Amino acid sequence: MHSPIILGIETSCDETAAAVFRGHELIHHITATQLVHTSYGGVVPEYASREHNKLLGPVVSGVLEQAELSLADVEVLAVTQGPGLAGSLLVGLSYAKGLALGLDVPLYGINHIEGHIFANFIGQKNLPTPFLCLLVSGGHTQLIHVESPQNYKLIGQTRDDAAGEAFDKVARLLGIGYPGGPLIDRLSKTGDADFHQFSRTLFPGSYDFSFSGLKTNVLQYISKQDPAFIKSHLADIAASFQEAVVDVLSSQTMQAAKDLGHDRIVMAGGVAANSRLRSRLQELTRNEDKTLFQPDLRYCTDNAAMIAYMGHWKYKNQLPDRLDIAAIPNLKLSFGG
Ligand code: KG4
Ligand code: ZN
Numbered sequence: 596m597h598s599p600i601i602l603g604i605e606t607s608c609d610e611t612a613a614a615v616f617r618g619h620e621l622i623h624h625i626t627a628t629q630l631v632h633t634s635y636g637g638v639v640p641e642y643a644s645r646e647h648n649k650l651l652g653p654v655v656s657g658v659l660e661q662a663e664l665s666l667a668d669v670e671v672l673a674v675t676q677g678p679g680l681a682g683s684l685l686v687g688l689s690y691a692k693g694l695a696l697g698l699d700v701p702l703y704g705i706n707h708i709e710g711h712i713f714a715n716f717i718g719q720k721n722l723p724t725p726f727l728c729l730l731v732s733g734g735h736t737q738l739i740h741v742e743s744p745q746n747y748k749l750i751g752q753t754r755d756d757a758a759g760e761a762f763d764k765v766a767r768l769l770g771i772g773y774p775g776g777p778l779i780d781r782l783s784k785t786g787d788a789d790f791h792q793f794s795r796t797l798f799p800g801s802y803d804f805s806f807s808g809l810k811t812n813v814l815q816y817i818s819k820q821d822p823a824f825i826k827s828h829l830a831d832i833a834a835s836f837q838e839a840v841v842d843v844l845s846s847q848t849m850q851a852a853k854d855l856g857h858d859r860i861v862m863a864g865g866v867a868a869n870s871r872l873r874s875r876l877q878e879l880t881r882n883e884d885k886t887l888f889q890p891d892l893r894y895c896t897d898n899a900a901m902i903a904y905m906g907h908w909k910y911k912n913q914l915p916d917r918l919d920i921a922a923i924p925n926l927k928l929s930f931g932g
Contacts, residue, residue: 596911597911598618598619598620599617599618599670599716599907600615600622600664600668600670601616601669601670601672601903601907602658602673602694602903603906604672604687604690604899604902605674605675605710605898605902606679606687606690607680607707608638608679608758609629609632609638609646609683609897609907610627610629610896610898611627611629611654612626612627612897612902613651613654613655613657613658613899613905614898614899614900614903615658615664615669616900616903616906616907617906618907619717619877619907619911620718621718621900621904622664624658624891624899624903625661626897626899629650629771631646631774633773635773636772636773637763637773638708640680640681640682641646643682644680644683647867651686651687651690658899664672665679666694666698666814667698669700671696671703671906672695672700672701672702672703673703673705673907673909674688674690674703674902675687675704675705675707675860675902676704676706676707676922676926677706677923677924677925677926678706678734678924678925679707680924683924684923688921691918695918701910701916702918702920703906703909703914704917705905706910708730708732708927709790709865709905710902710904711890711901712730712808712861712862713744713901713908714890714891714895714898714901714904715861715890715894716888716904717894717900717901722743722744723859723886724741724807725859727739727740727741727851727852727855727857727860727861728741728847728861728862728863729860729876730863730864731757731759731844731866732757732759733763734759734760735753735757735864736752736757736806736879737749737751737752737753737803738750738751738752738802738847738851738911739930740855741830742753744905744908745929746931747930747931748872748930749785749928749930750802751801751802751804751851752804755805755806756806757806757812758804758806758840759776760865761807761810762774762776762811762837762840762866762869763775763783765810765813765836766779766809768814769813769817769825769833771829771833776865779833779836779837780837780869780870782833783837784830784835784870786828786831786832786834786835787830787831787834788834788837788838788881789835789838790831790832790834790835791831791835793809793812793816793835793838793839794808794809794812795839796809796843797810799838799840801850802850804843804844806843809836811924813832816832818930837869838871839870841869841875844872845876848876852885853883857885858884858885859885859888859903860876860886860887861887861888862876862887862888864894866895867890867895868895868896876889
């Protein structure tokens, strides 16, 4: 089968990204992180779309230049359709539709979550399905039985905050900055994870998660302490919080894998970049003779390589392409039986 040149575009949140593939193989990708949000302690939607407008053209030209290709070489387009910020998604979609019309090539709308899951297999021709996926991002914390792309079963999910959201909120409570996940991860390396035992919420007989109690627990703990004590134990508190999150995520994942007979476990989403979660799951899966897939760190957080890769999958499987794709800010995976 012909291996087409695919251009992938991702603008769902605060990364403006483009990637070029030849068939299932990545040629080049660029992710431009919007720095404008840092001083606001979170993503400001209006600024995000304005930045995408400014950055997308140069990012696309840049990635094609690095790949030593031109726009005329692009044979397939893939763009994130959702979930994400409405204005940001629209920037990517309008741009991609314009290109698809101008170049007269097929356009595929990609579910960003599906991109995260299959980012593990970028560059691979075949997918090692079925598997159990721990999807942990800023908006999602789910355990999913993945039969194949577009064929999923929900095993468990958070009943309140997502894991990434908990990292970001606790980082804010501790005055560490934004985005909280990578900062807590880095700070925790110098801290004592056993310094304080924060609460771990588990639901007997269910694979669900909950992180809002843990966040409240951290808040109560720090509000009782002297600011100087917190300052001198910041790394210890961060490491203790991170340990509680990692304990819950890893134990629920291993339990579900055992109960449901999964030998393959796949991590996906921004929190899959967490060094402690990665090493804990490596250790646990090794002990139980299971195969663990962890995305390359470059593809854990938002990127366009995962979008182009899914674009290739849709093209290869002859799924219908269409020009009238709508932005779907709350797009979900569709869970069958
Ligand atoms: O997948 P992602 O880039 O965006 C969404 O689709 O949500 O995930 C972003 C989330 C943020 O909450 C961020 O704090 C978290 O992933 N994150 C991390 C790490 N890197 C990113 N959380 C813990 N440890 C990390 N190293
Ligand atoms: Zn994402």
